[in-house]
Amino acid sequence: MFKKVLGLTATGLLAVALTACGGNEAPEETDAPANEEVEQTDEQASDLNTEDLPETIATVNGEDITNEIYQAQIQQFMMVYQMQGLDLEAQDEDGQMTQMIHQQALDSLIADRLLVQAANEQGIEVDEEEVETQLNQVTAQFETEEELNEALEQENITMDELREDITNQLKRLQFEEEIAGDVTVSEEEIRDAYDELVAAHGDEVPEFDEYQPQLEQQIKDERSHERIAAYVDELREEGEVEIYI
Numbered sequence: 001m002f003k004k005v006l007g008l009t010a011t012g013l014l015a016v017a018l019t020a021c022g023g024n025e026a027p028e029e030t031d032a033p034a035n036e037e038v039e040q041t042d043e044q045a046s047d048l049n050t051e052d053l054p055e056t057i058a059t060v061n062g063e064d065i066t067n068e069i070y071q072a073q074i075q076q077f078m079m080v081y082q083m084q085g086l087d088l089e090a091q092d093e094d095g096q097m098t099q100m101i102h103q104q105a106l107d108s109l110i111a112d113r114l115l116v117q118a119a120n121e122q123g124i125e126v127d128e129e130e131v132e133t134q135l136n137q138v139t140a141q142f143e144t145e146e147e148l149n150e151a152l153e154q155e156n157i158t159m160d161e162l163r164e165d166i167t168n169q170l171k172r173l174q175f176e177e178e179i180a181g182d183v184t185v186s187e188e189e190i191r192d193a194y195d196e197l198v199a200a201h202g203d204e205v206p207e208f209d210e211y212q213p214q215l216e217q218q219i220k221d222e223r224s225h226e227r228i229a230a231y232v233d234e235l236r237e238e239g240e241v242e243i244y245i
Helices: 001-007 010-021 034-046 067-083 098-119 128-139 143-156 159-181 186-203 208-238
Strands: 056-060 063-066 239-245
Touching: 056 067, 056 098, 063 067, 063 098, 067 098, 098 159, 098 208, 098 239, 128 159, 159 208, 186 208
Parallel strands: none
Antiparallel strands: 056 063, 056 239
């Protein structure tokens, strides 16, 4: 549970959102209830055939990425796509989309390791109170300490490791903000993006004045992601990344 909750973070989630939307394309919606979507995700995850993979999927500057973490990341990516209305069972007959999701999951894990390592090298520090707040949010999901301990044991993780994971992810978020820096968007750029959306989706798009703040933030987020992705590419090129699948 913990590894699944903490596995998909910041850049990974943003990467899914950006690539799934395909820029300005909206995903095809389905009419399945939420509980059916979750069941379908579990069925698809069971068909991933990742159990036969090596225990270590990749190493990033000597740090292992395990098959267990990789599978959890794939499931998270599957869930995000389904929440956006994508029906993999119906729309991925040739398996290409599933392969793409597997690659995205692996790339996001590698990026996570590289960014956390770089953040540590840069001496990024996080507020311990924020760490405790995030930790409490996770542990508060359990009604009793016994349930919490059972979950920790099931996921083969200690409380200290959970705290360290949260600390690393907060470091990464802070470091990503530094990498992205200040992003500015002109009204002309917002208008051009709006016109593209109207051309693609017509009357479904709200009026410009109403949609402008949201669209401006979307453009800023995309540019921030591009800067972070470019930085990760540099880290990956300069580092030692070995992939075993």
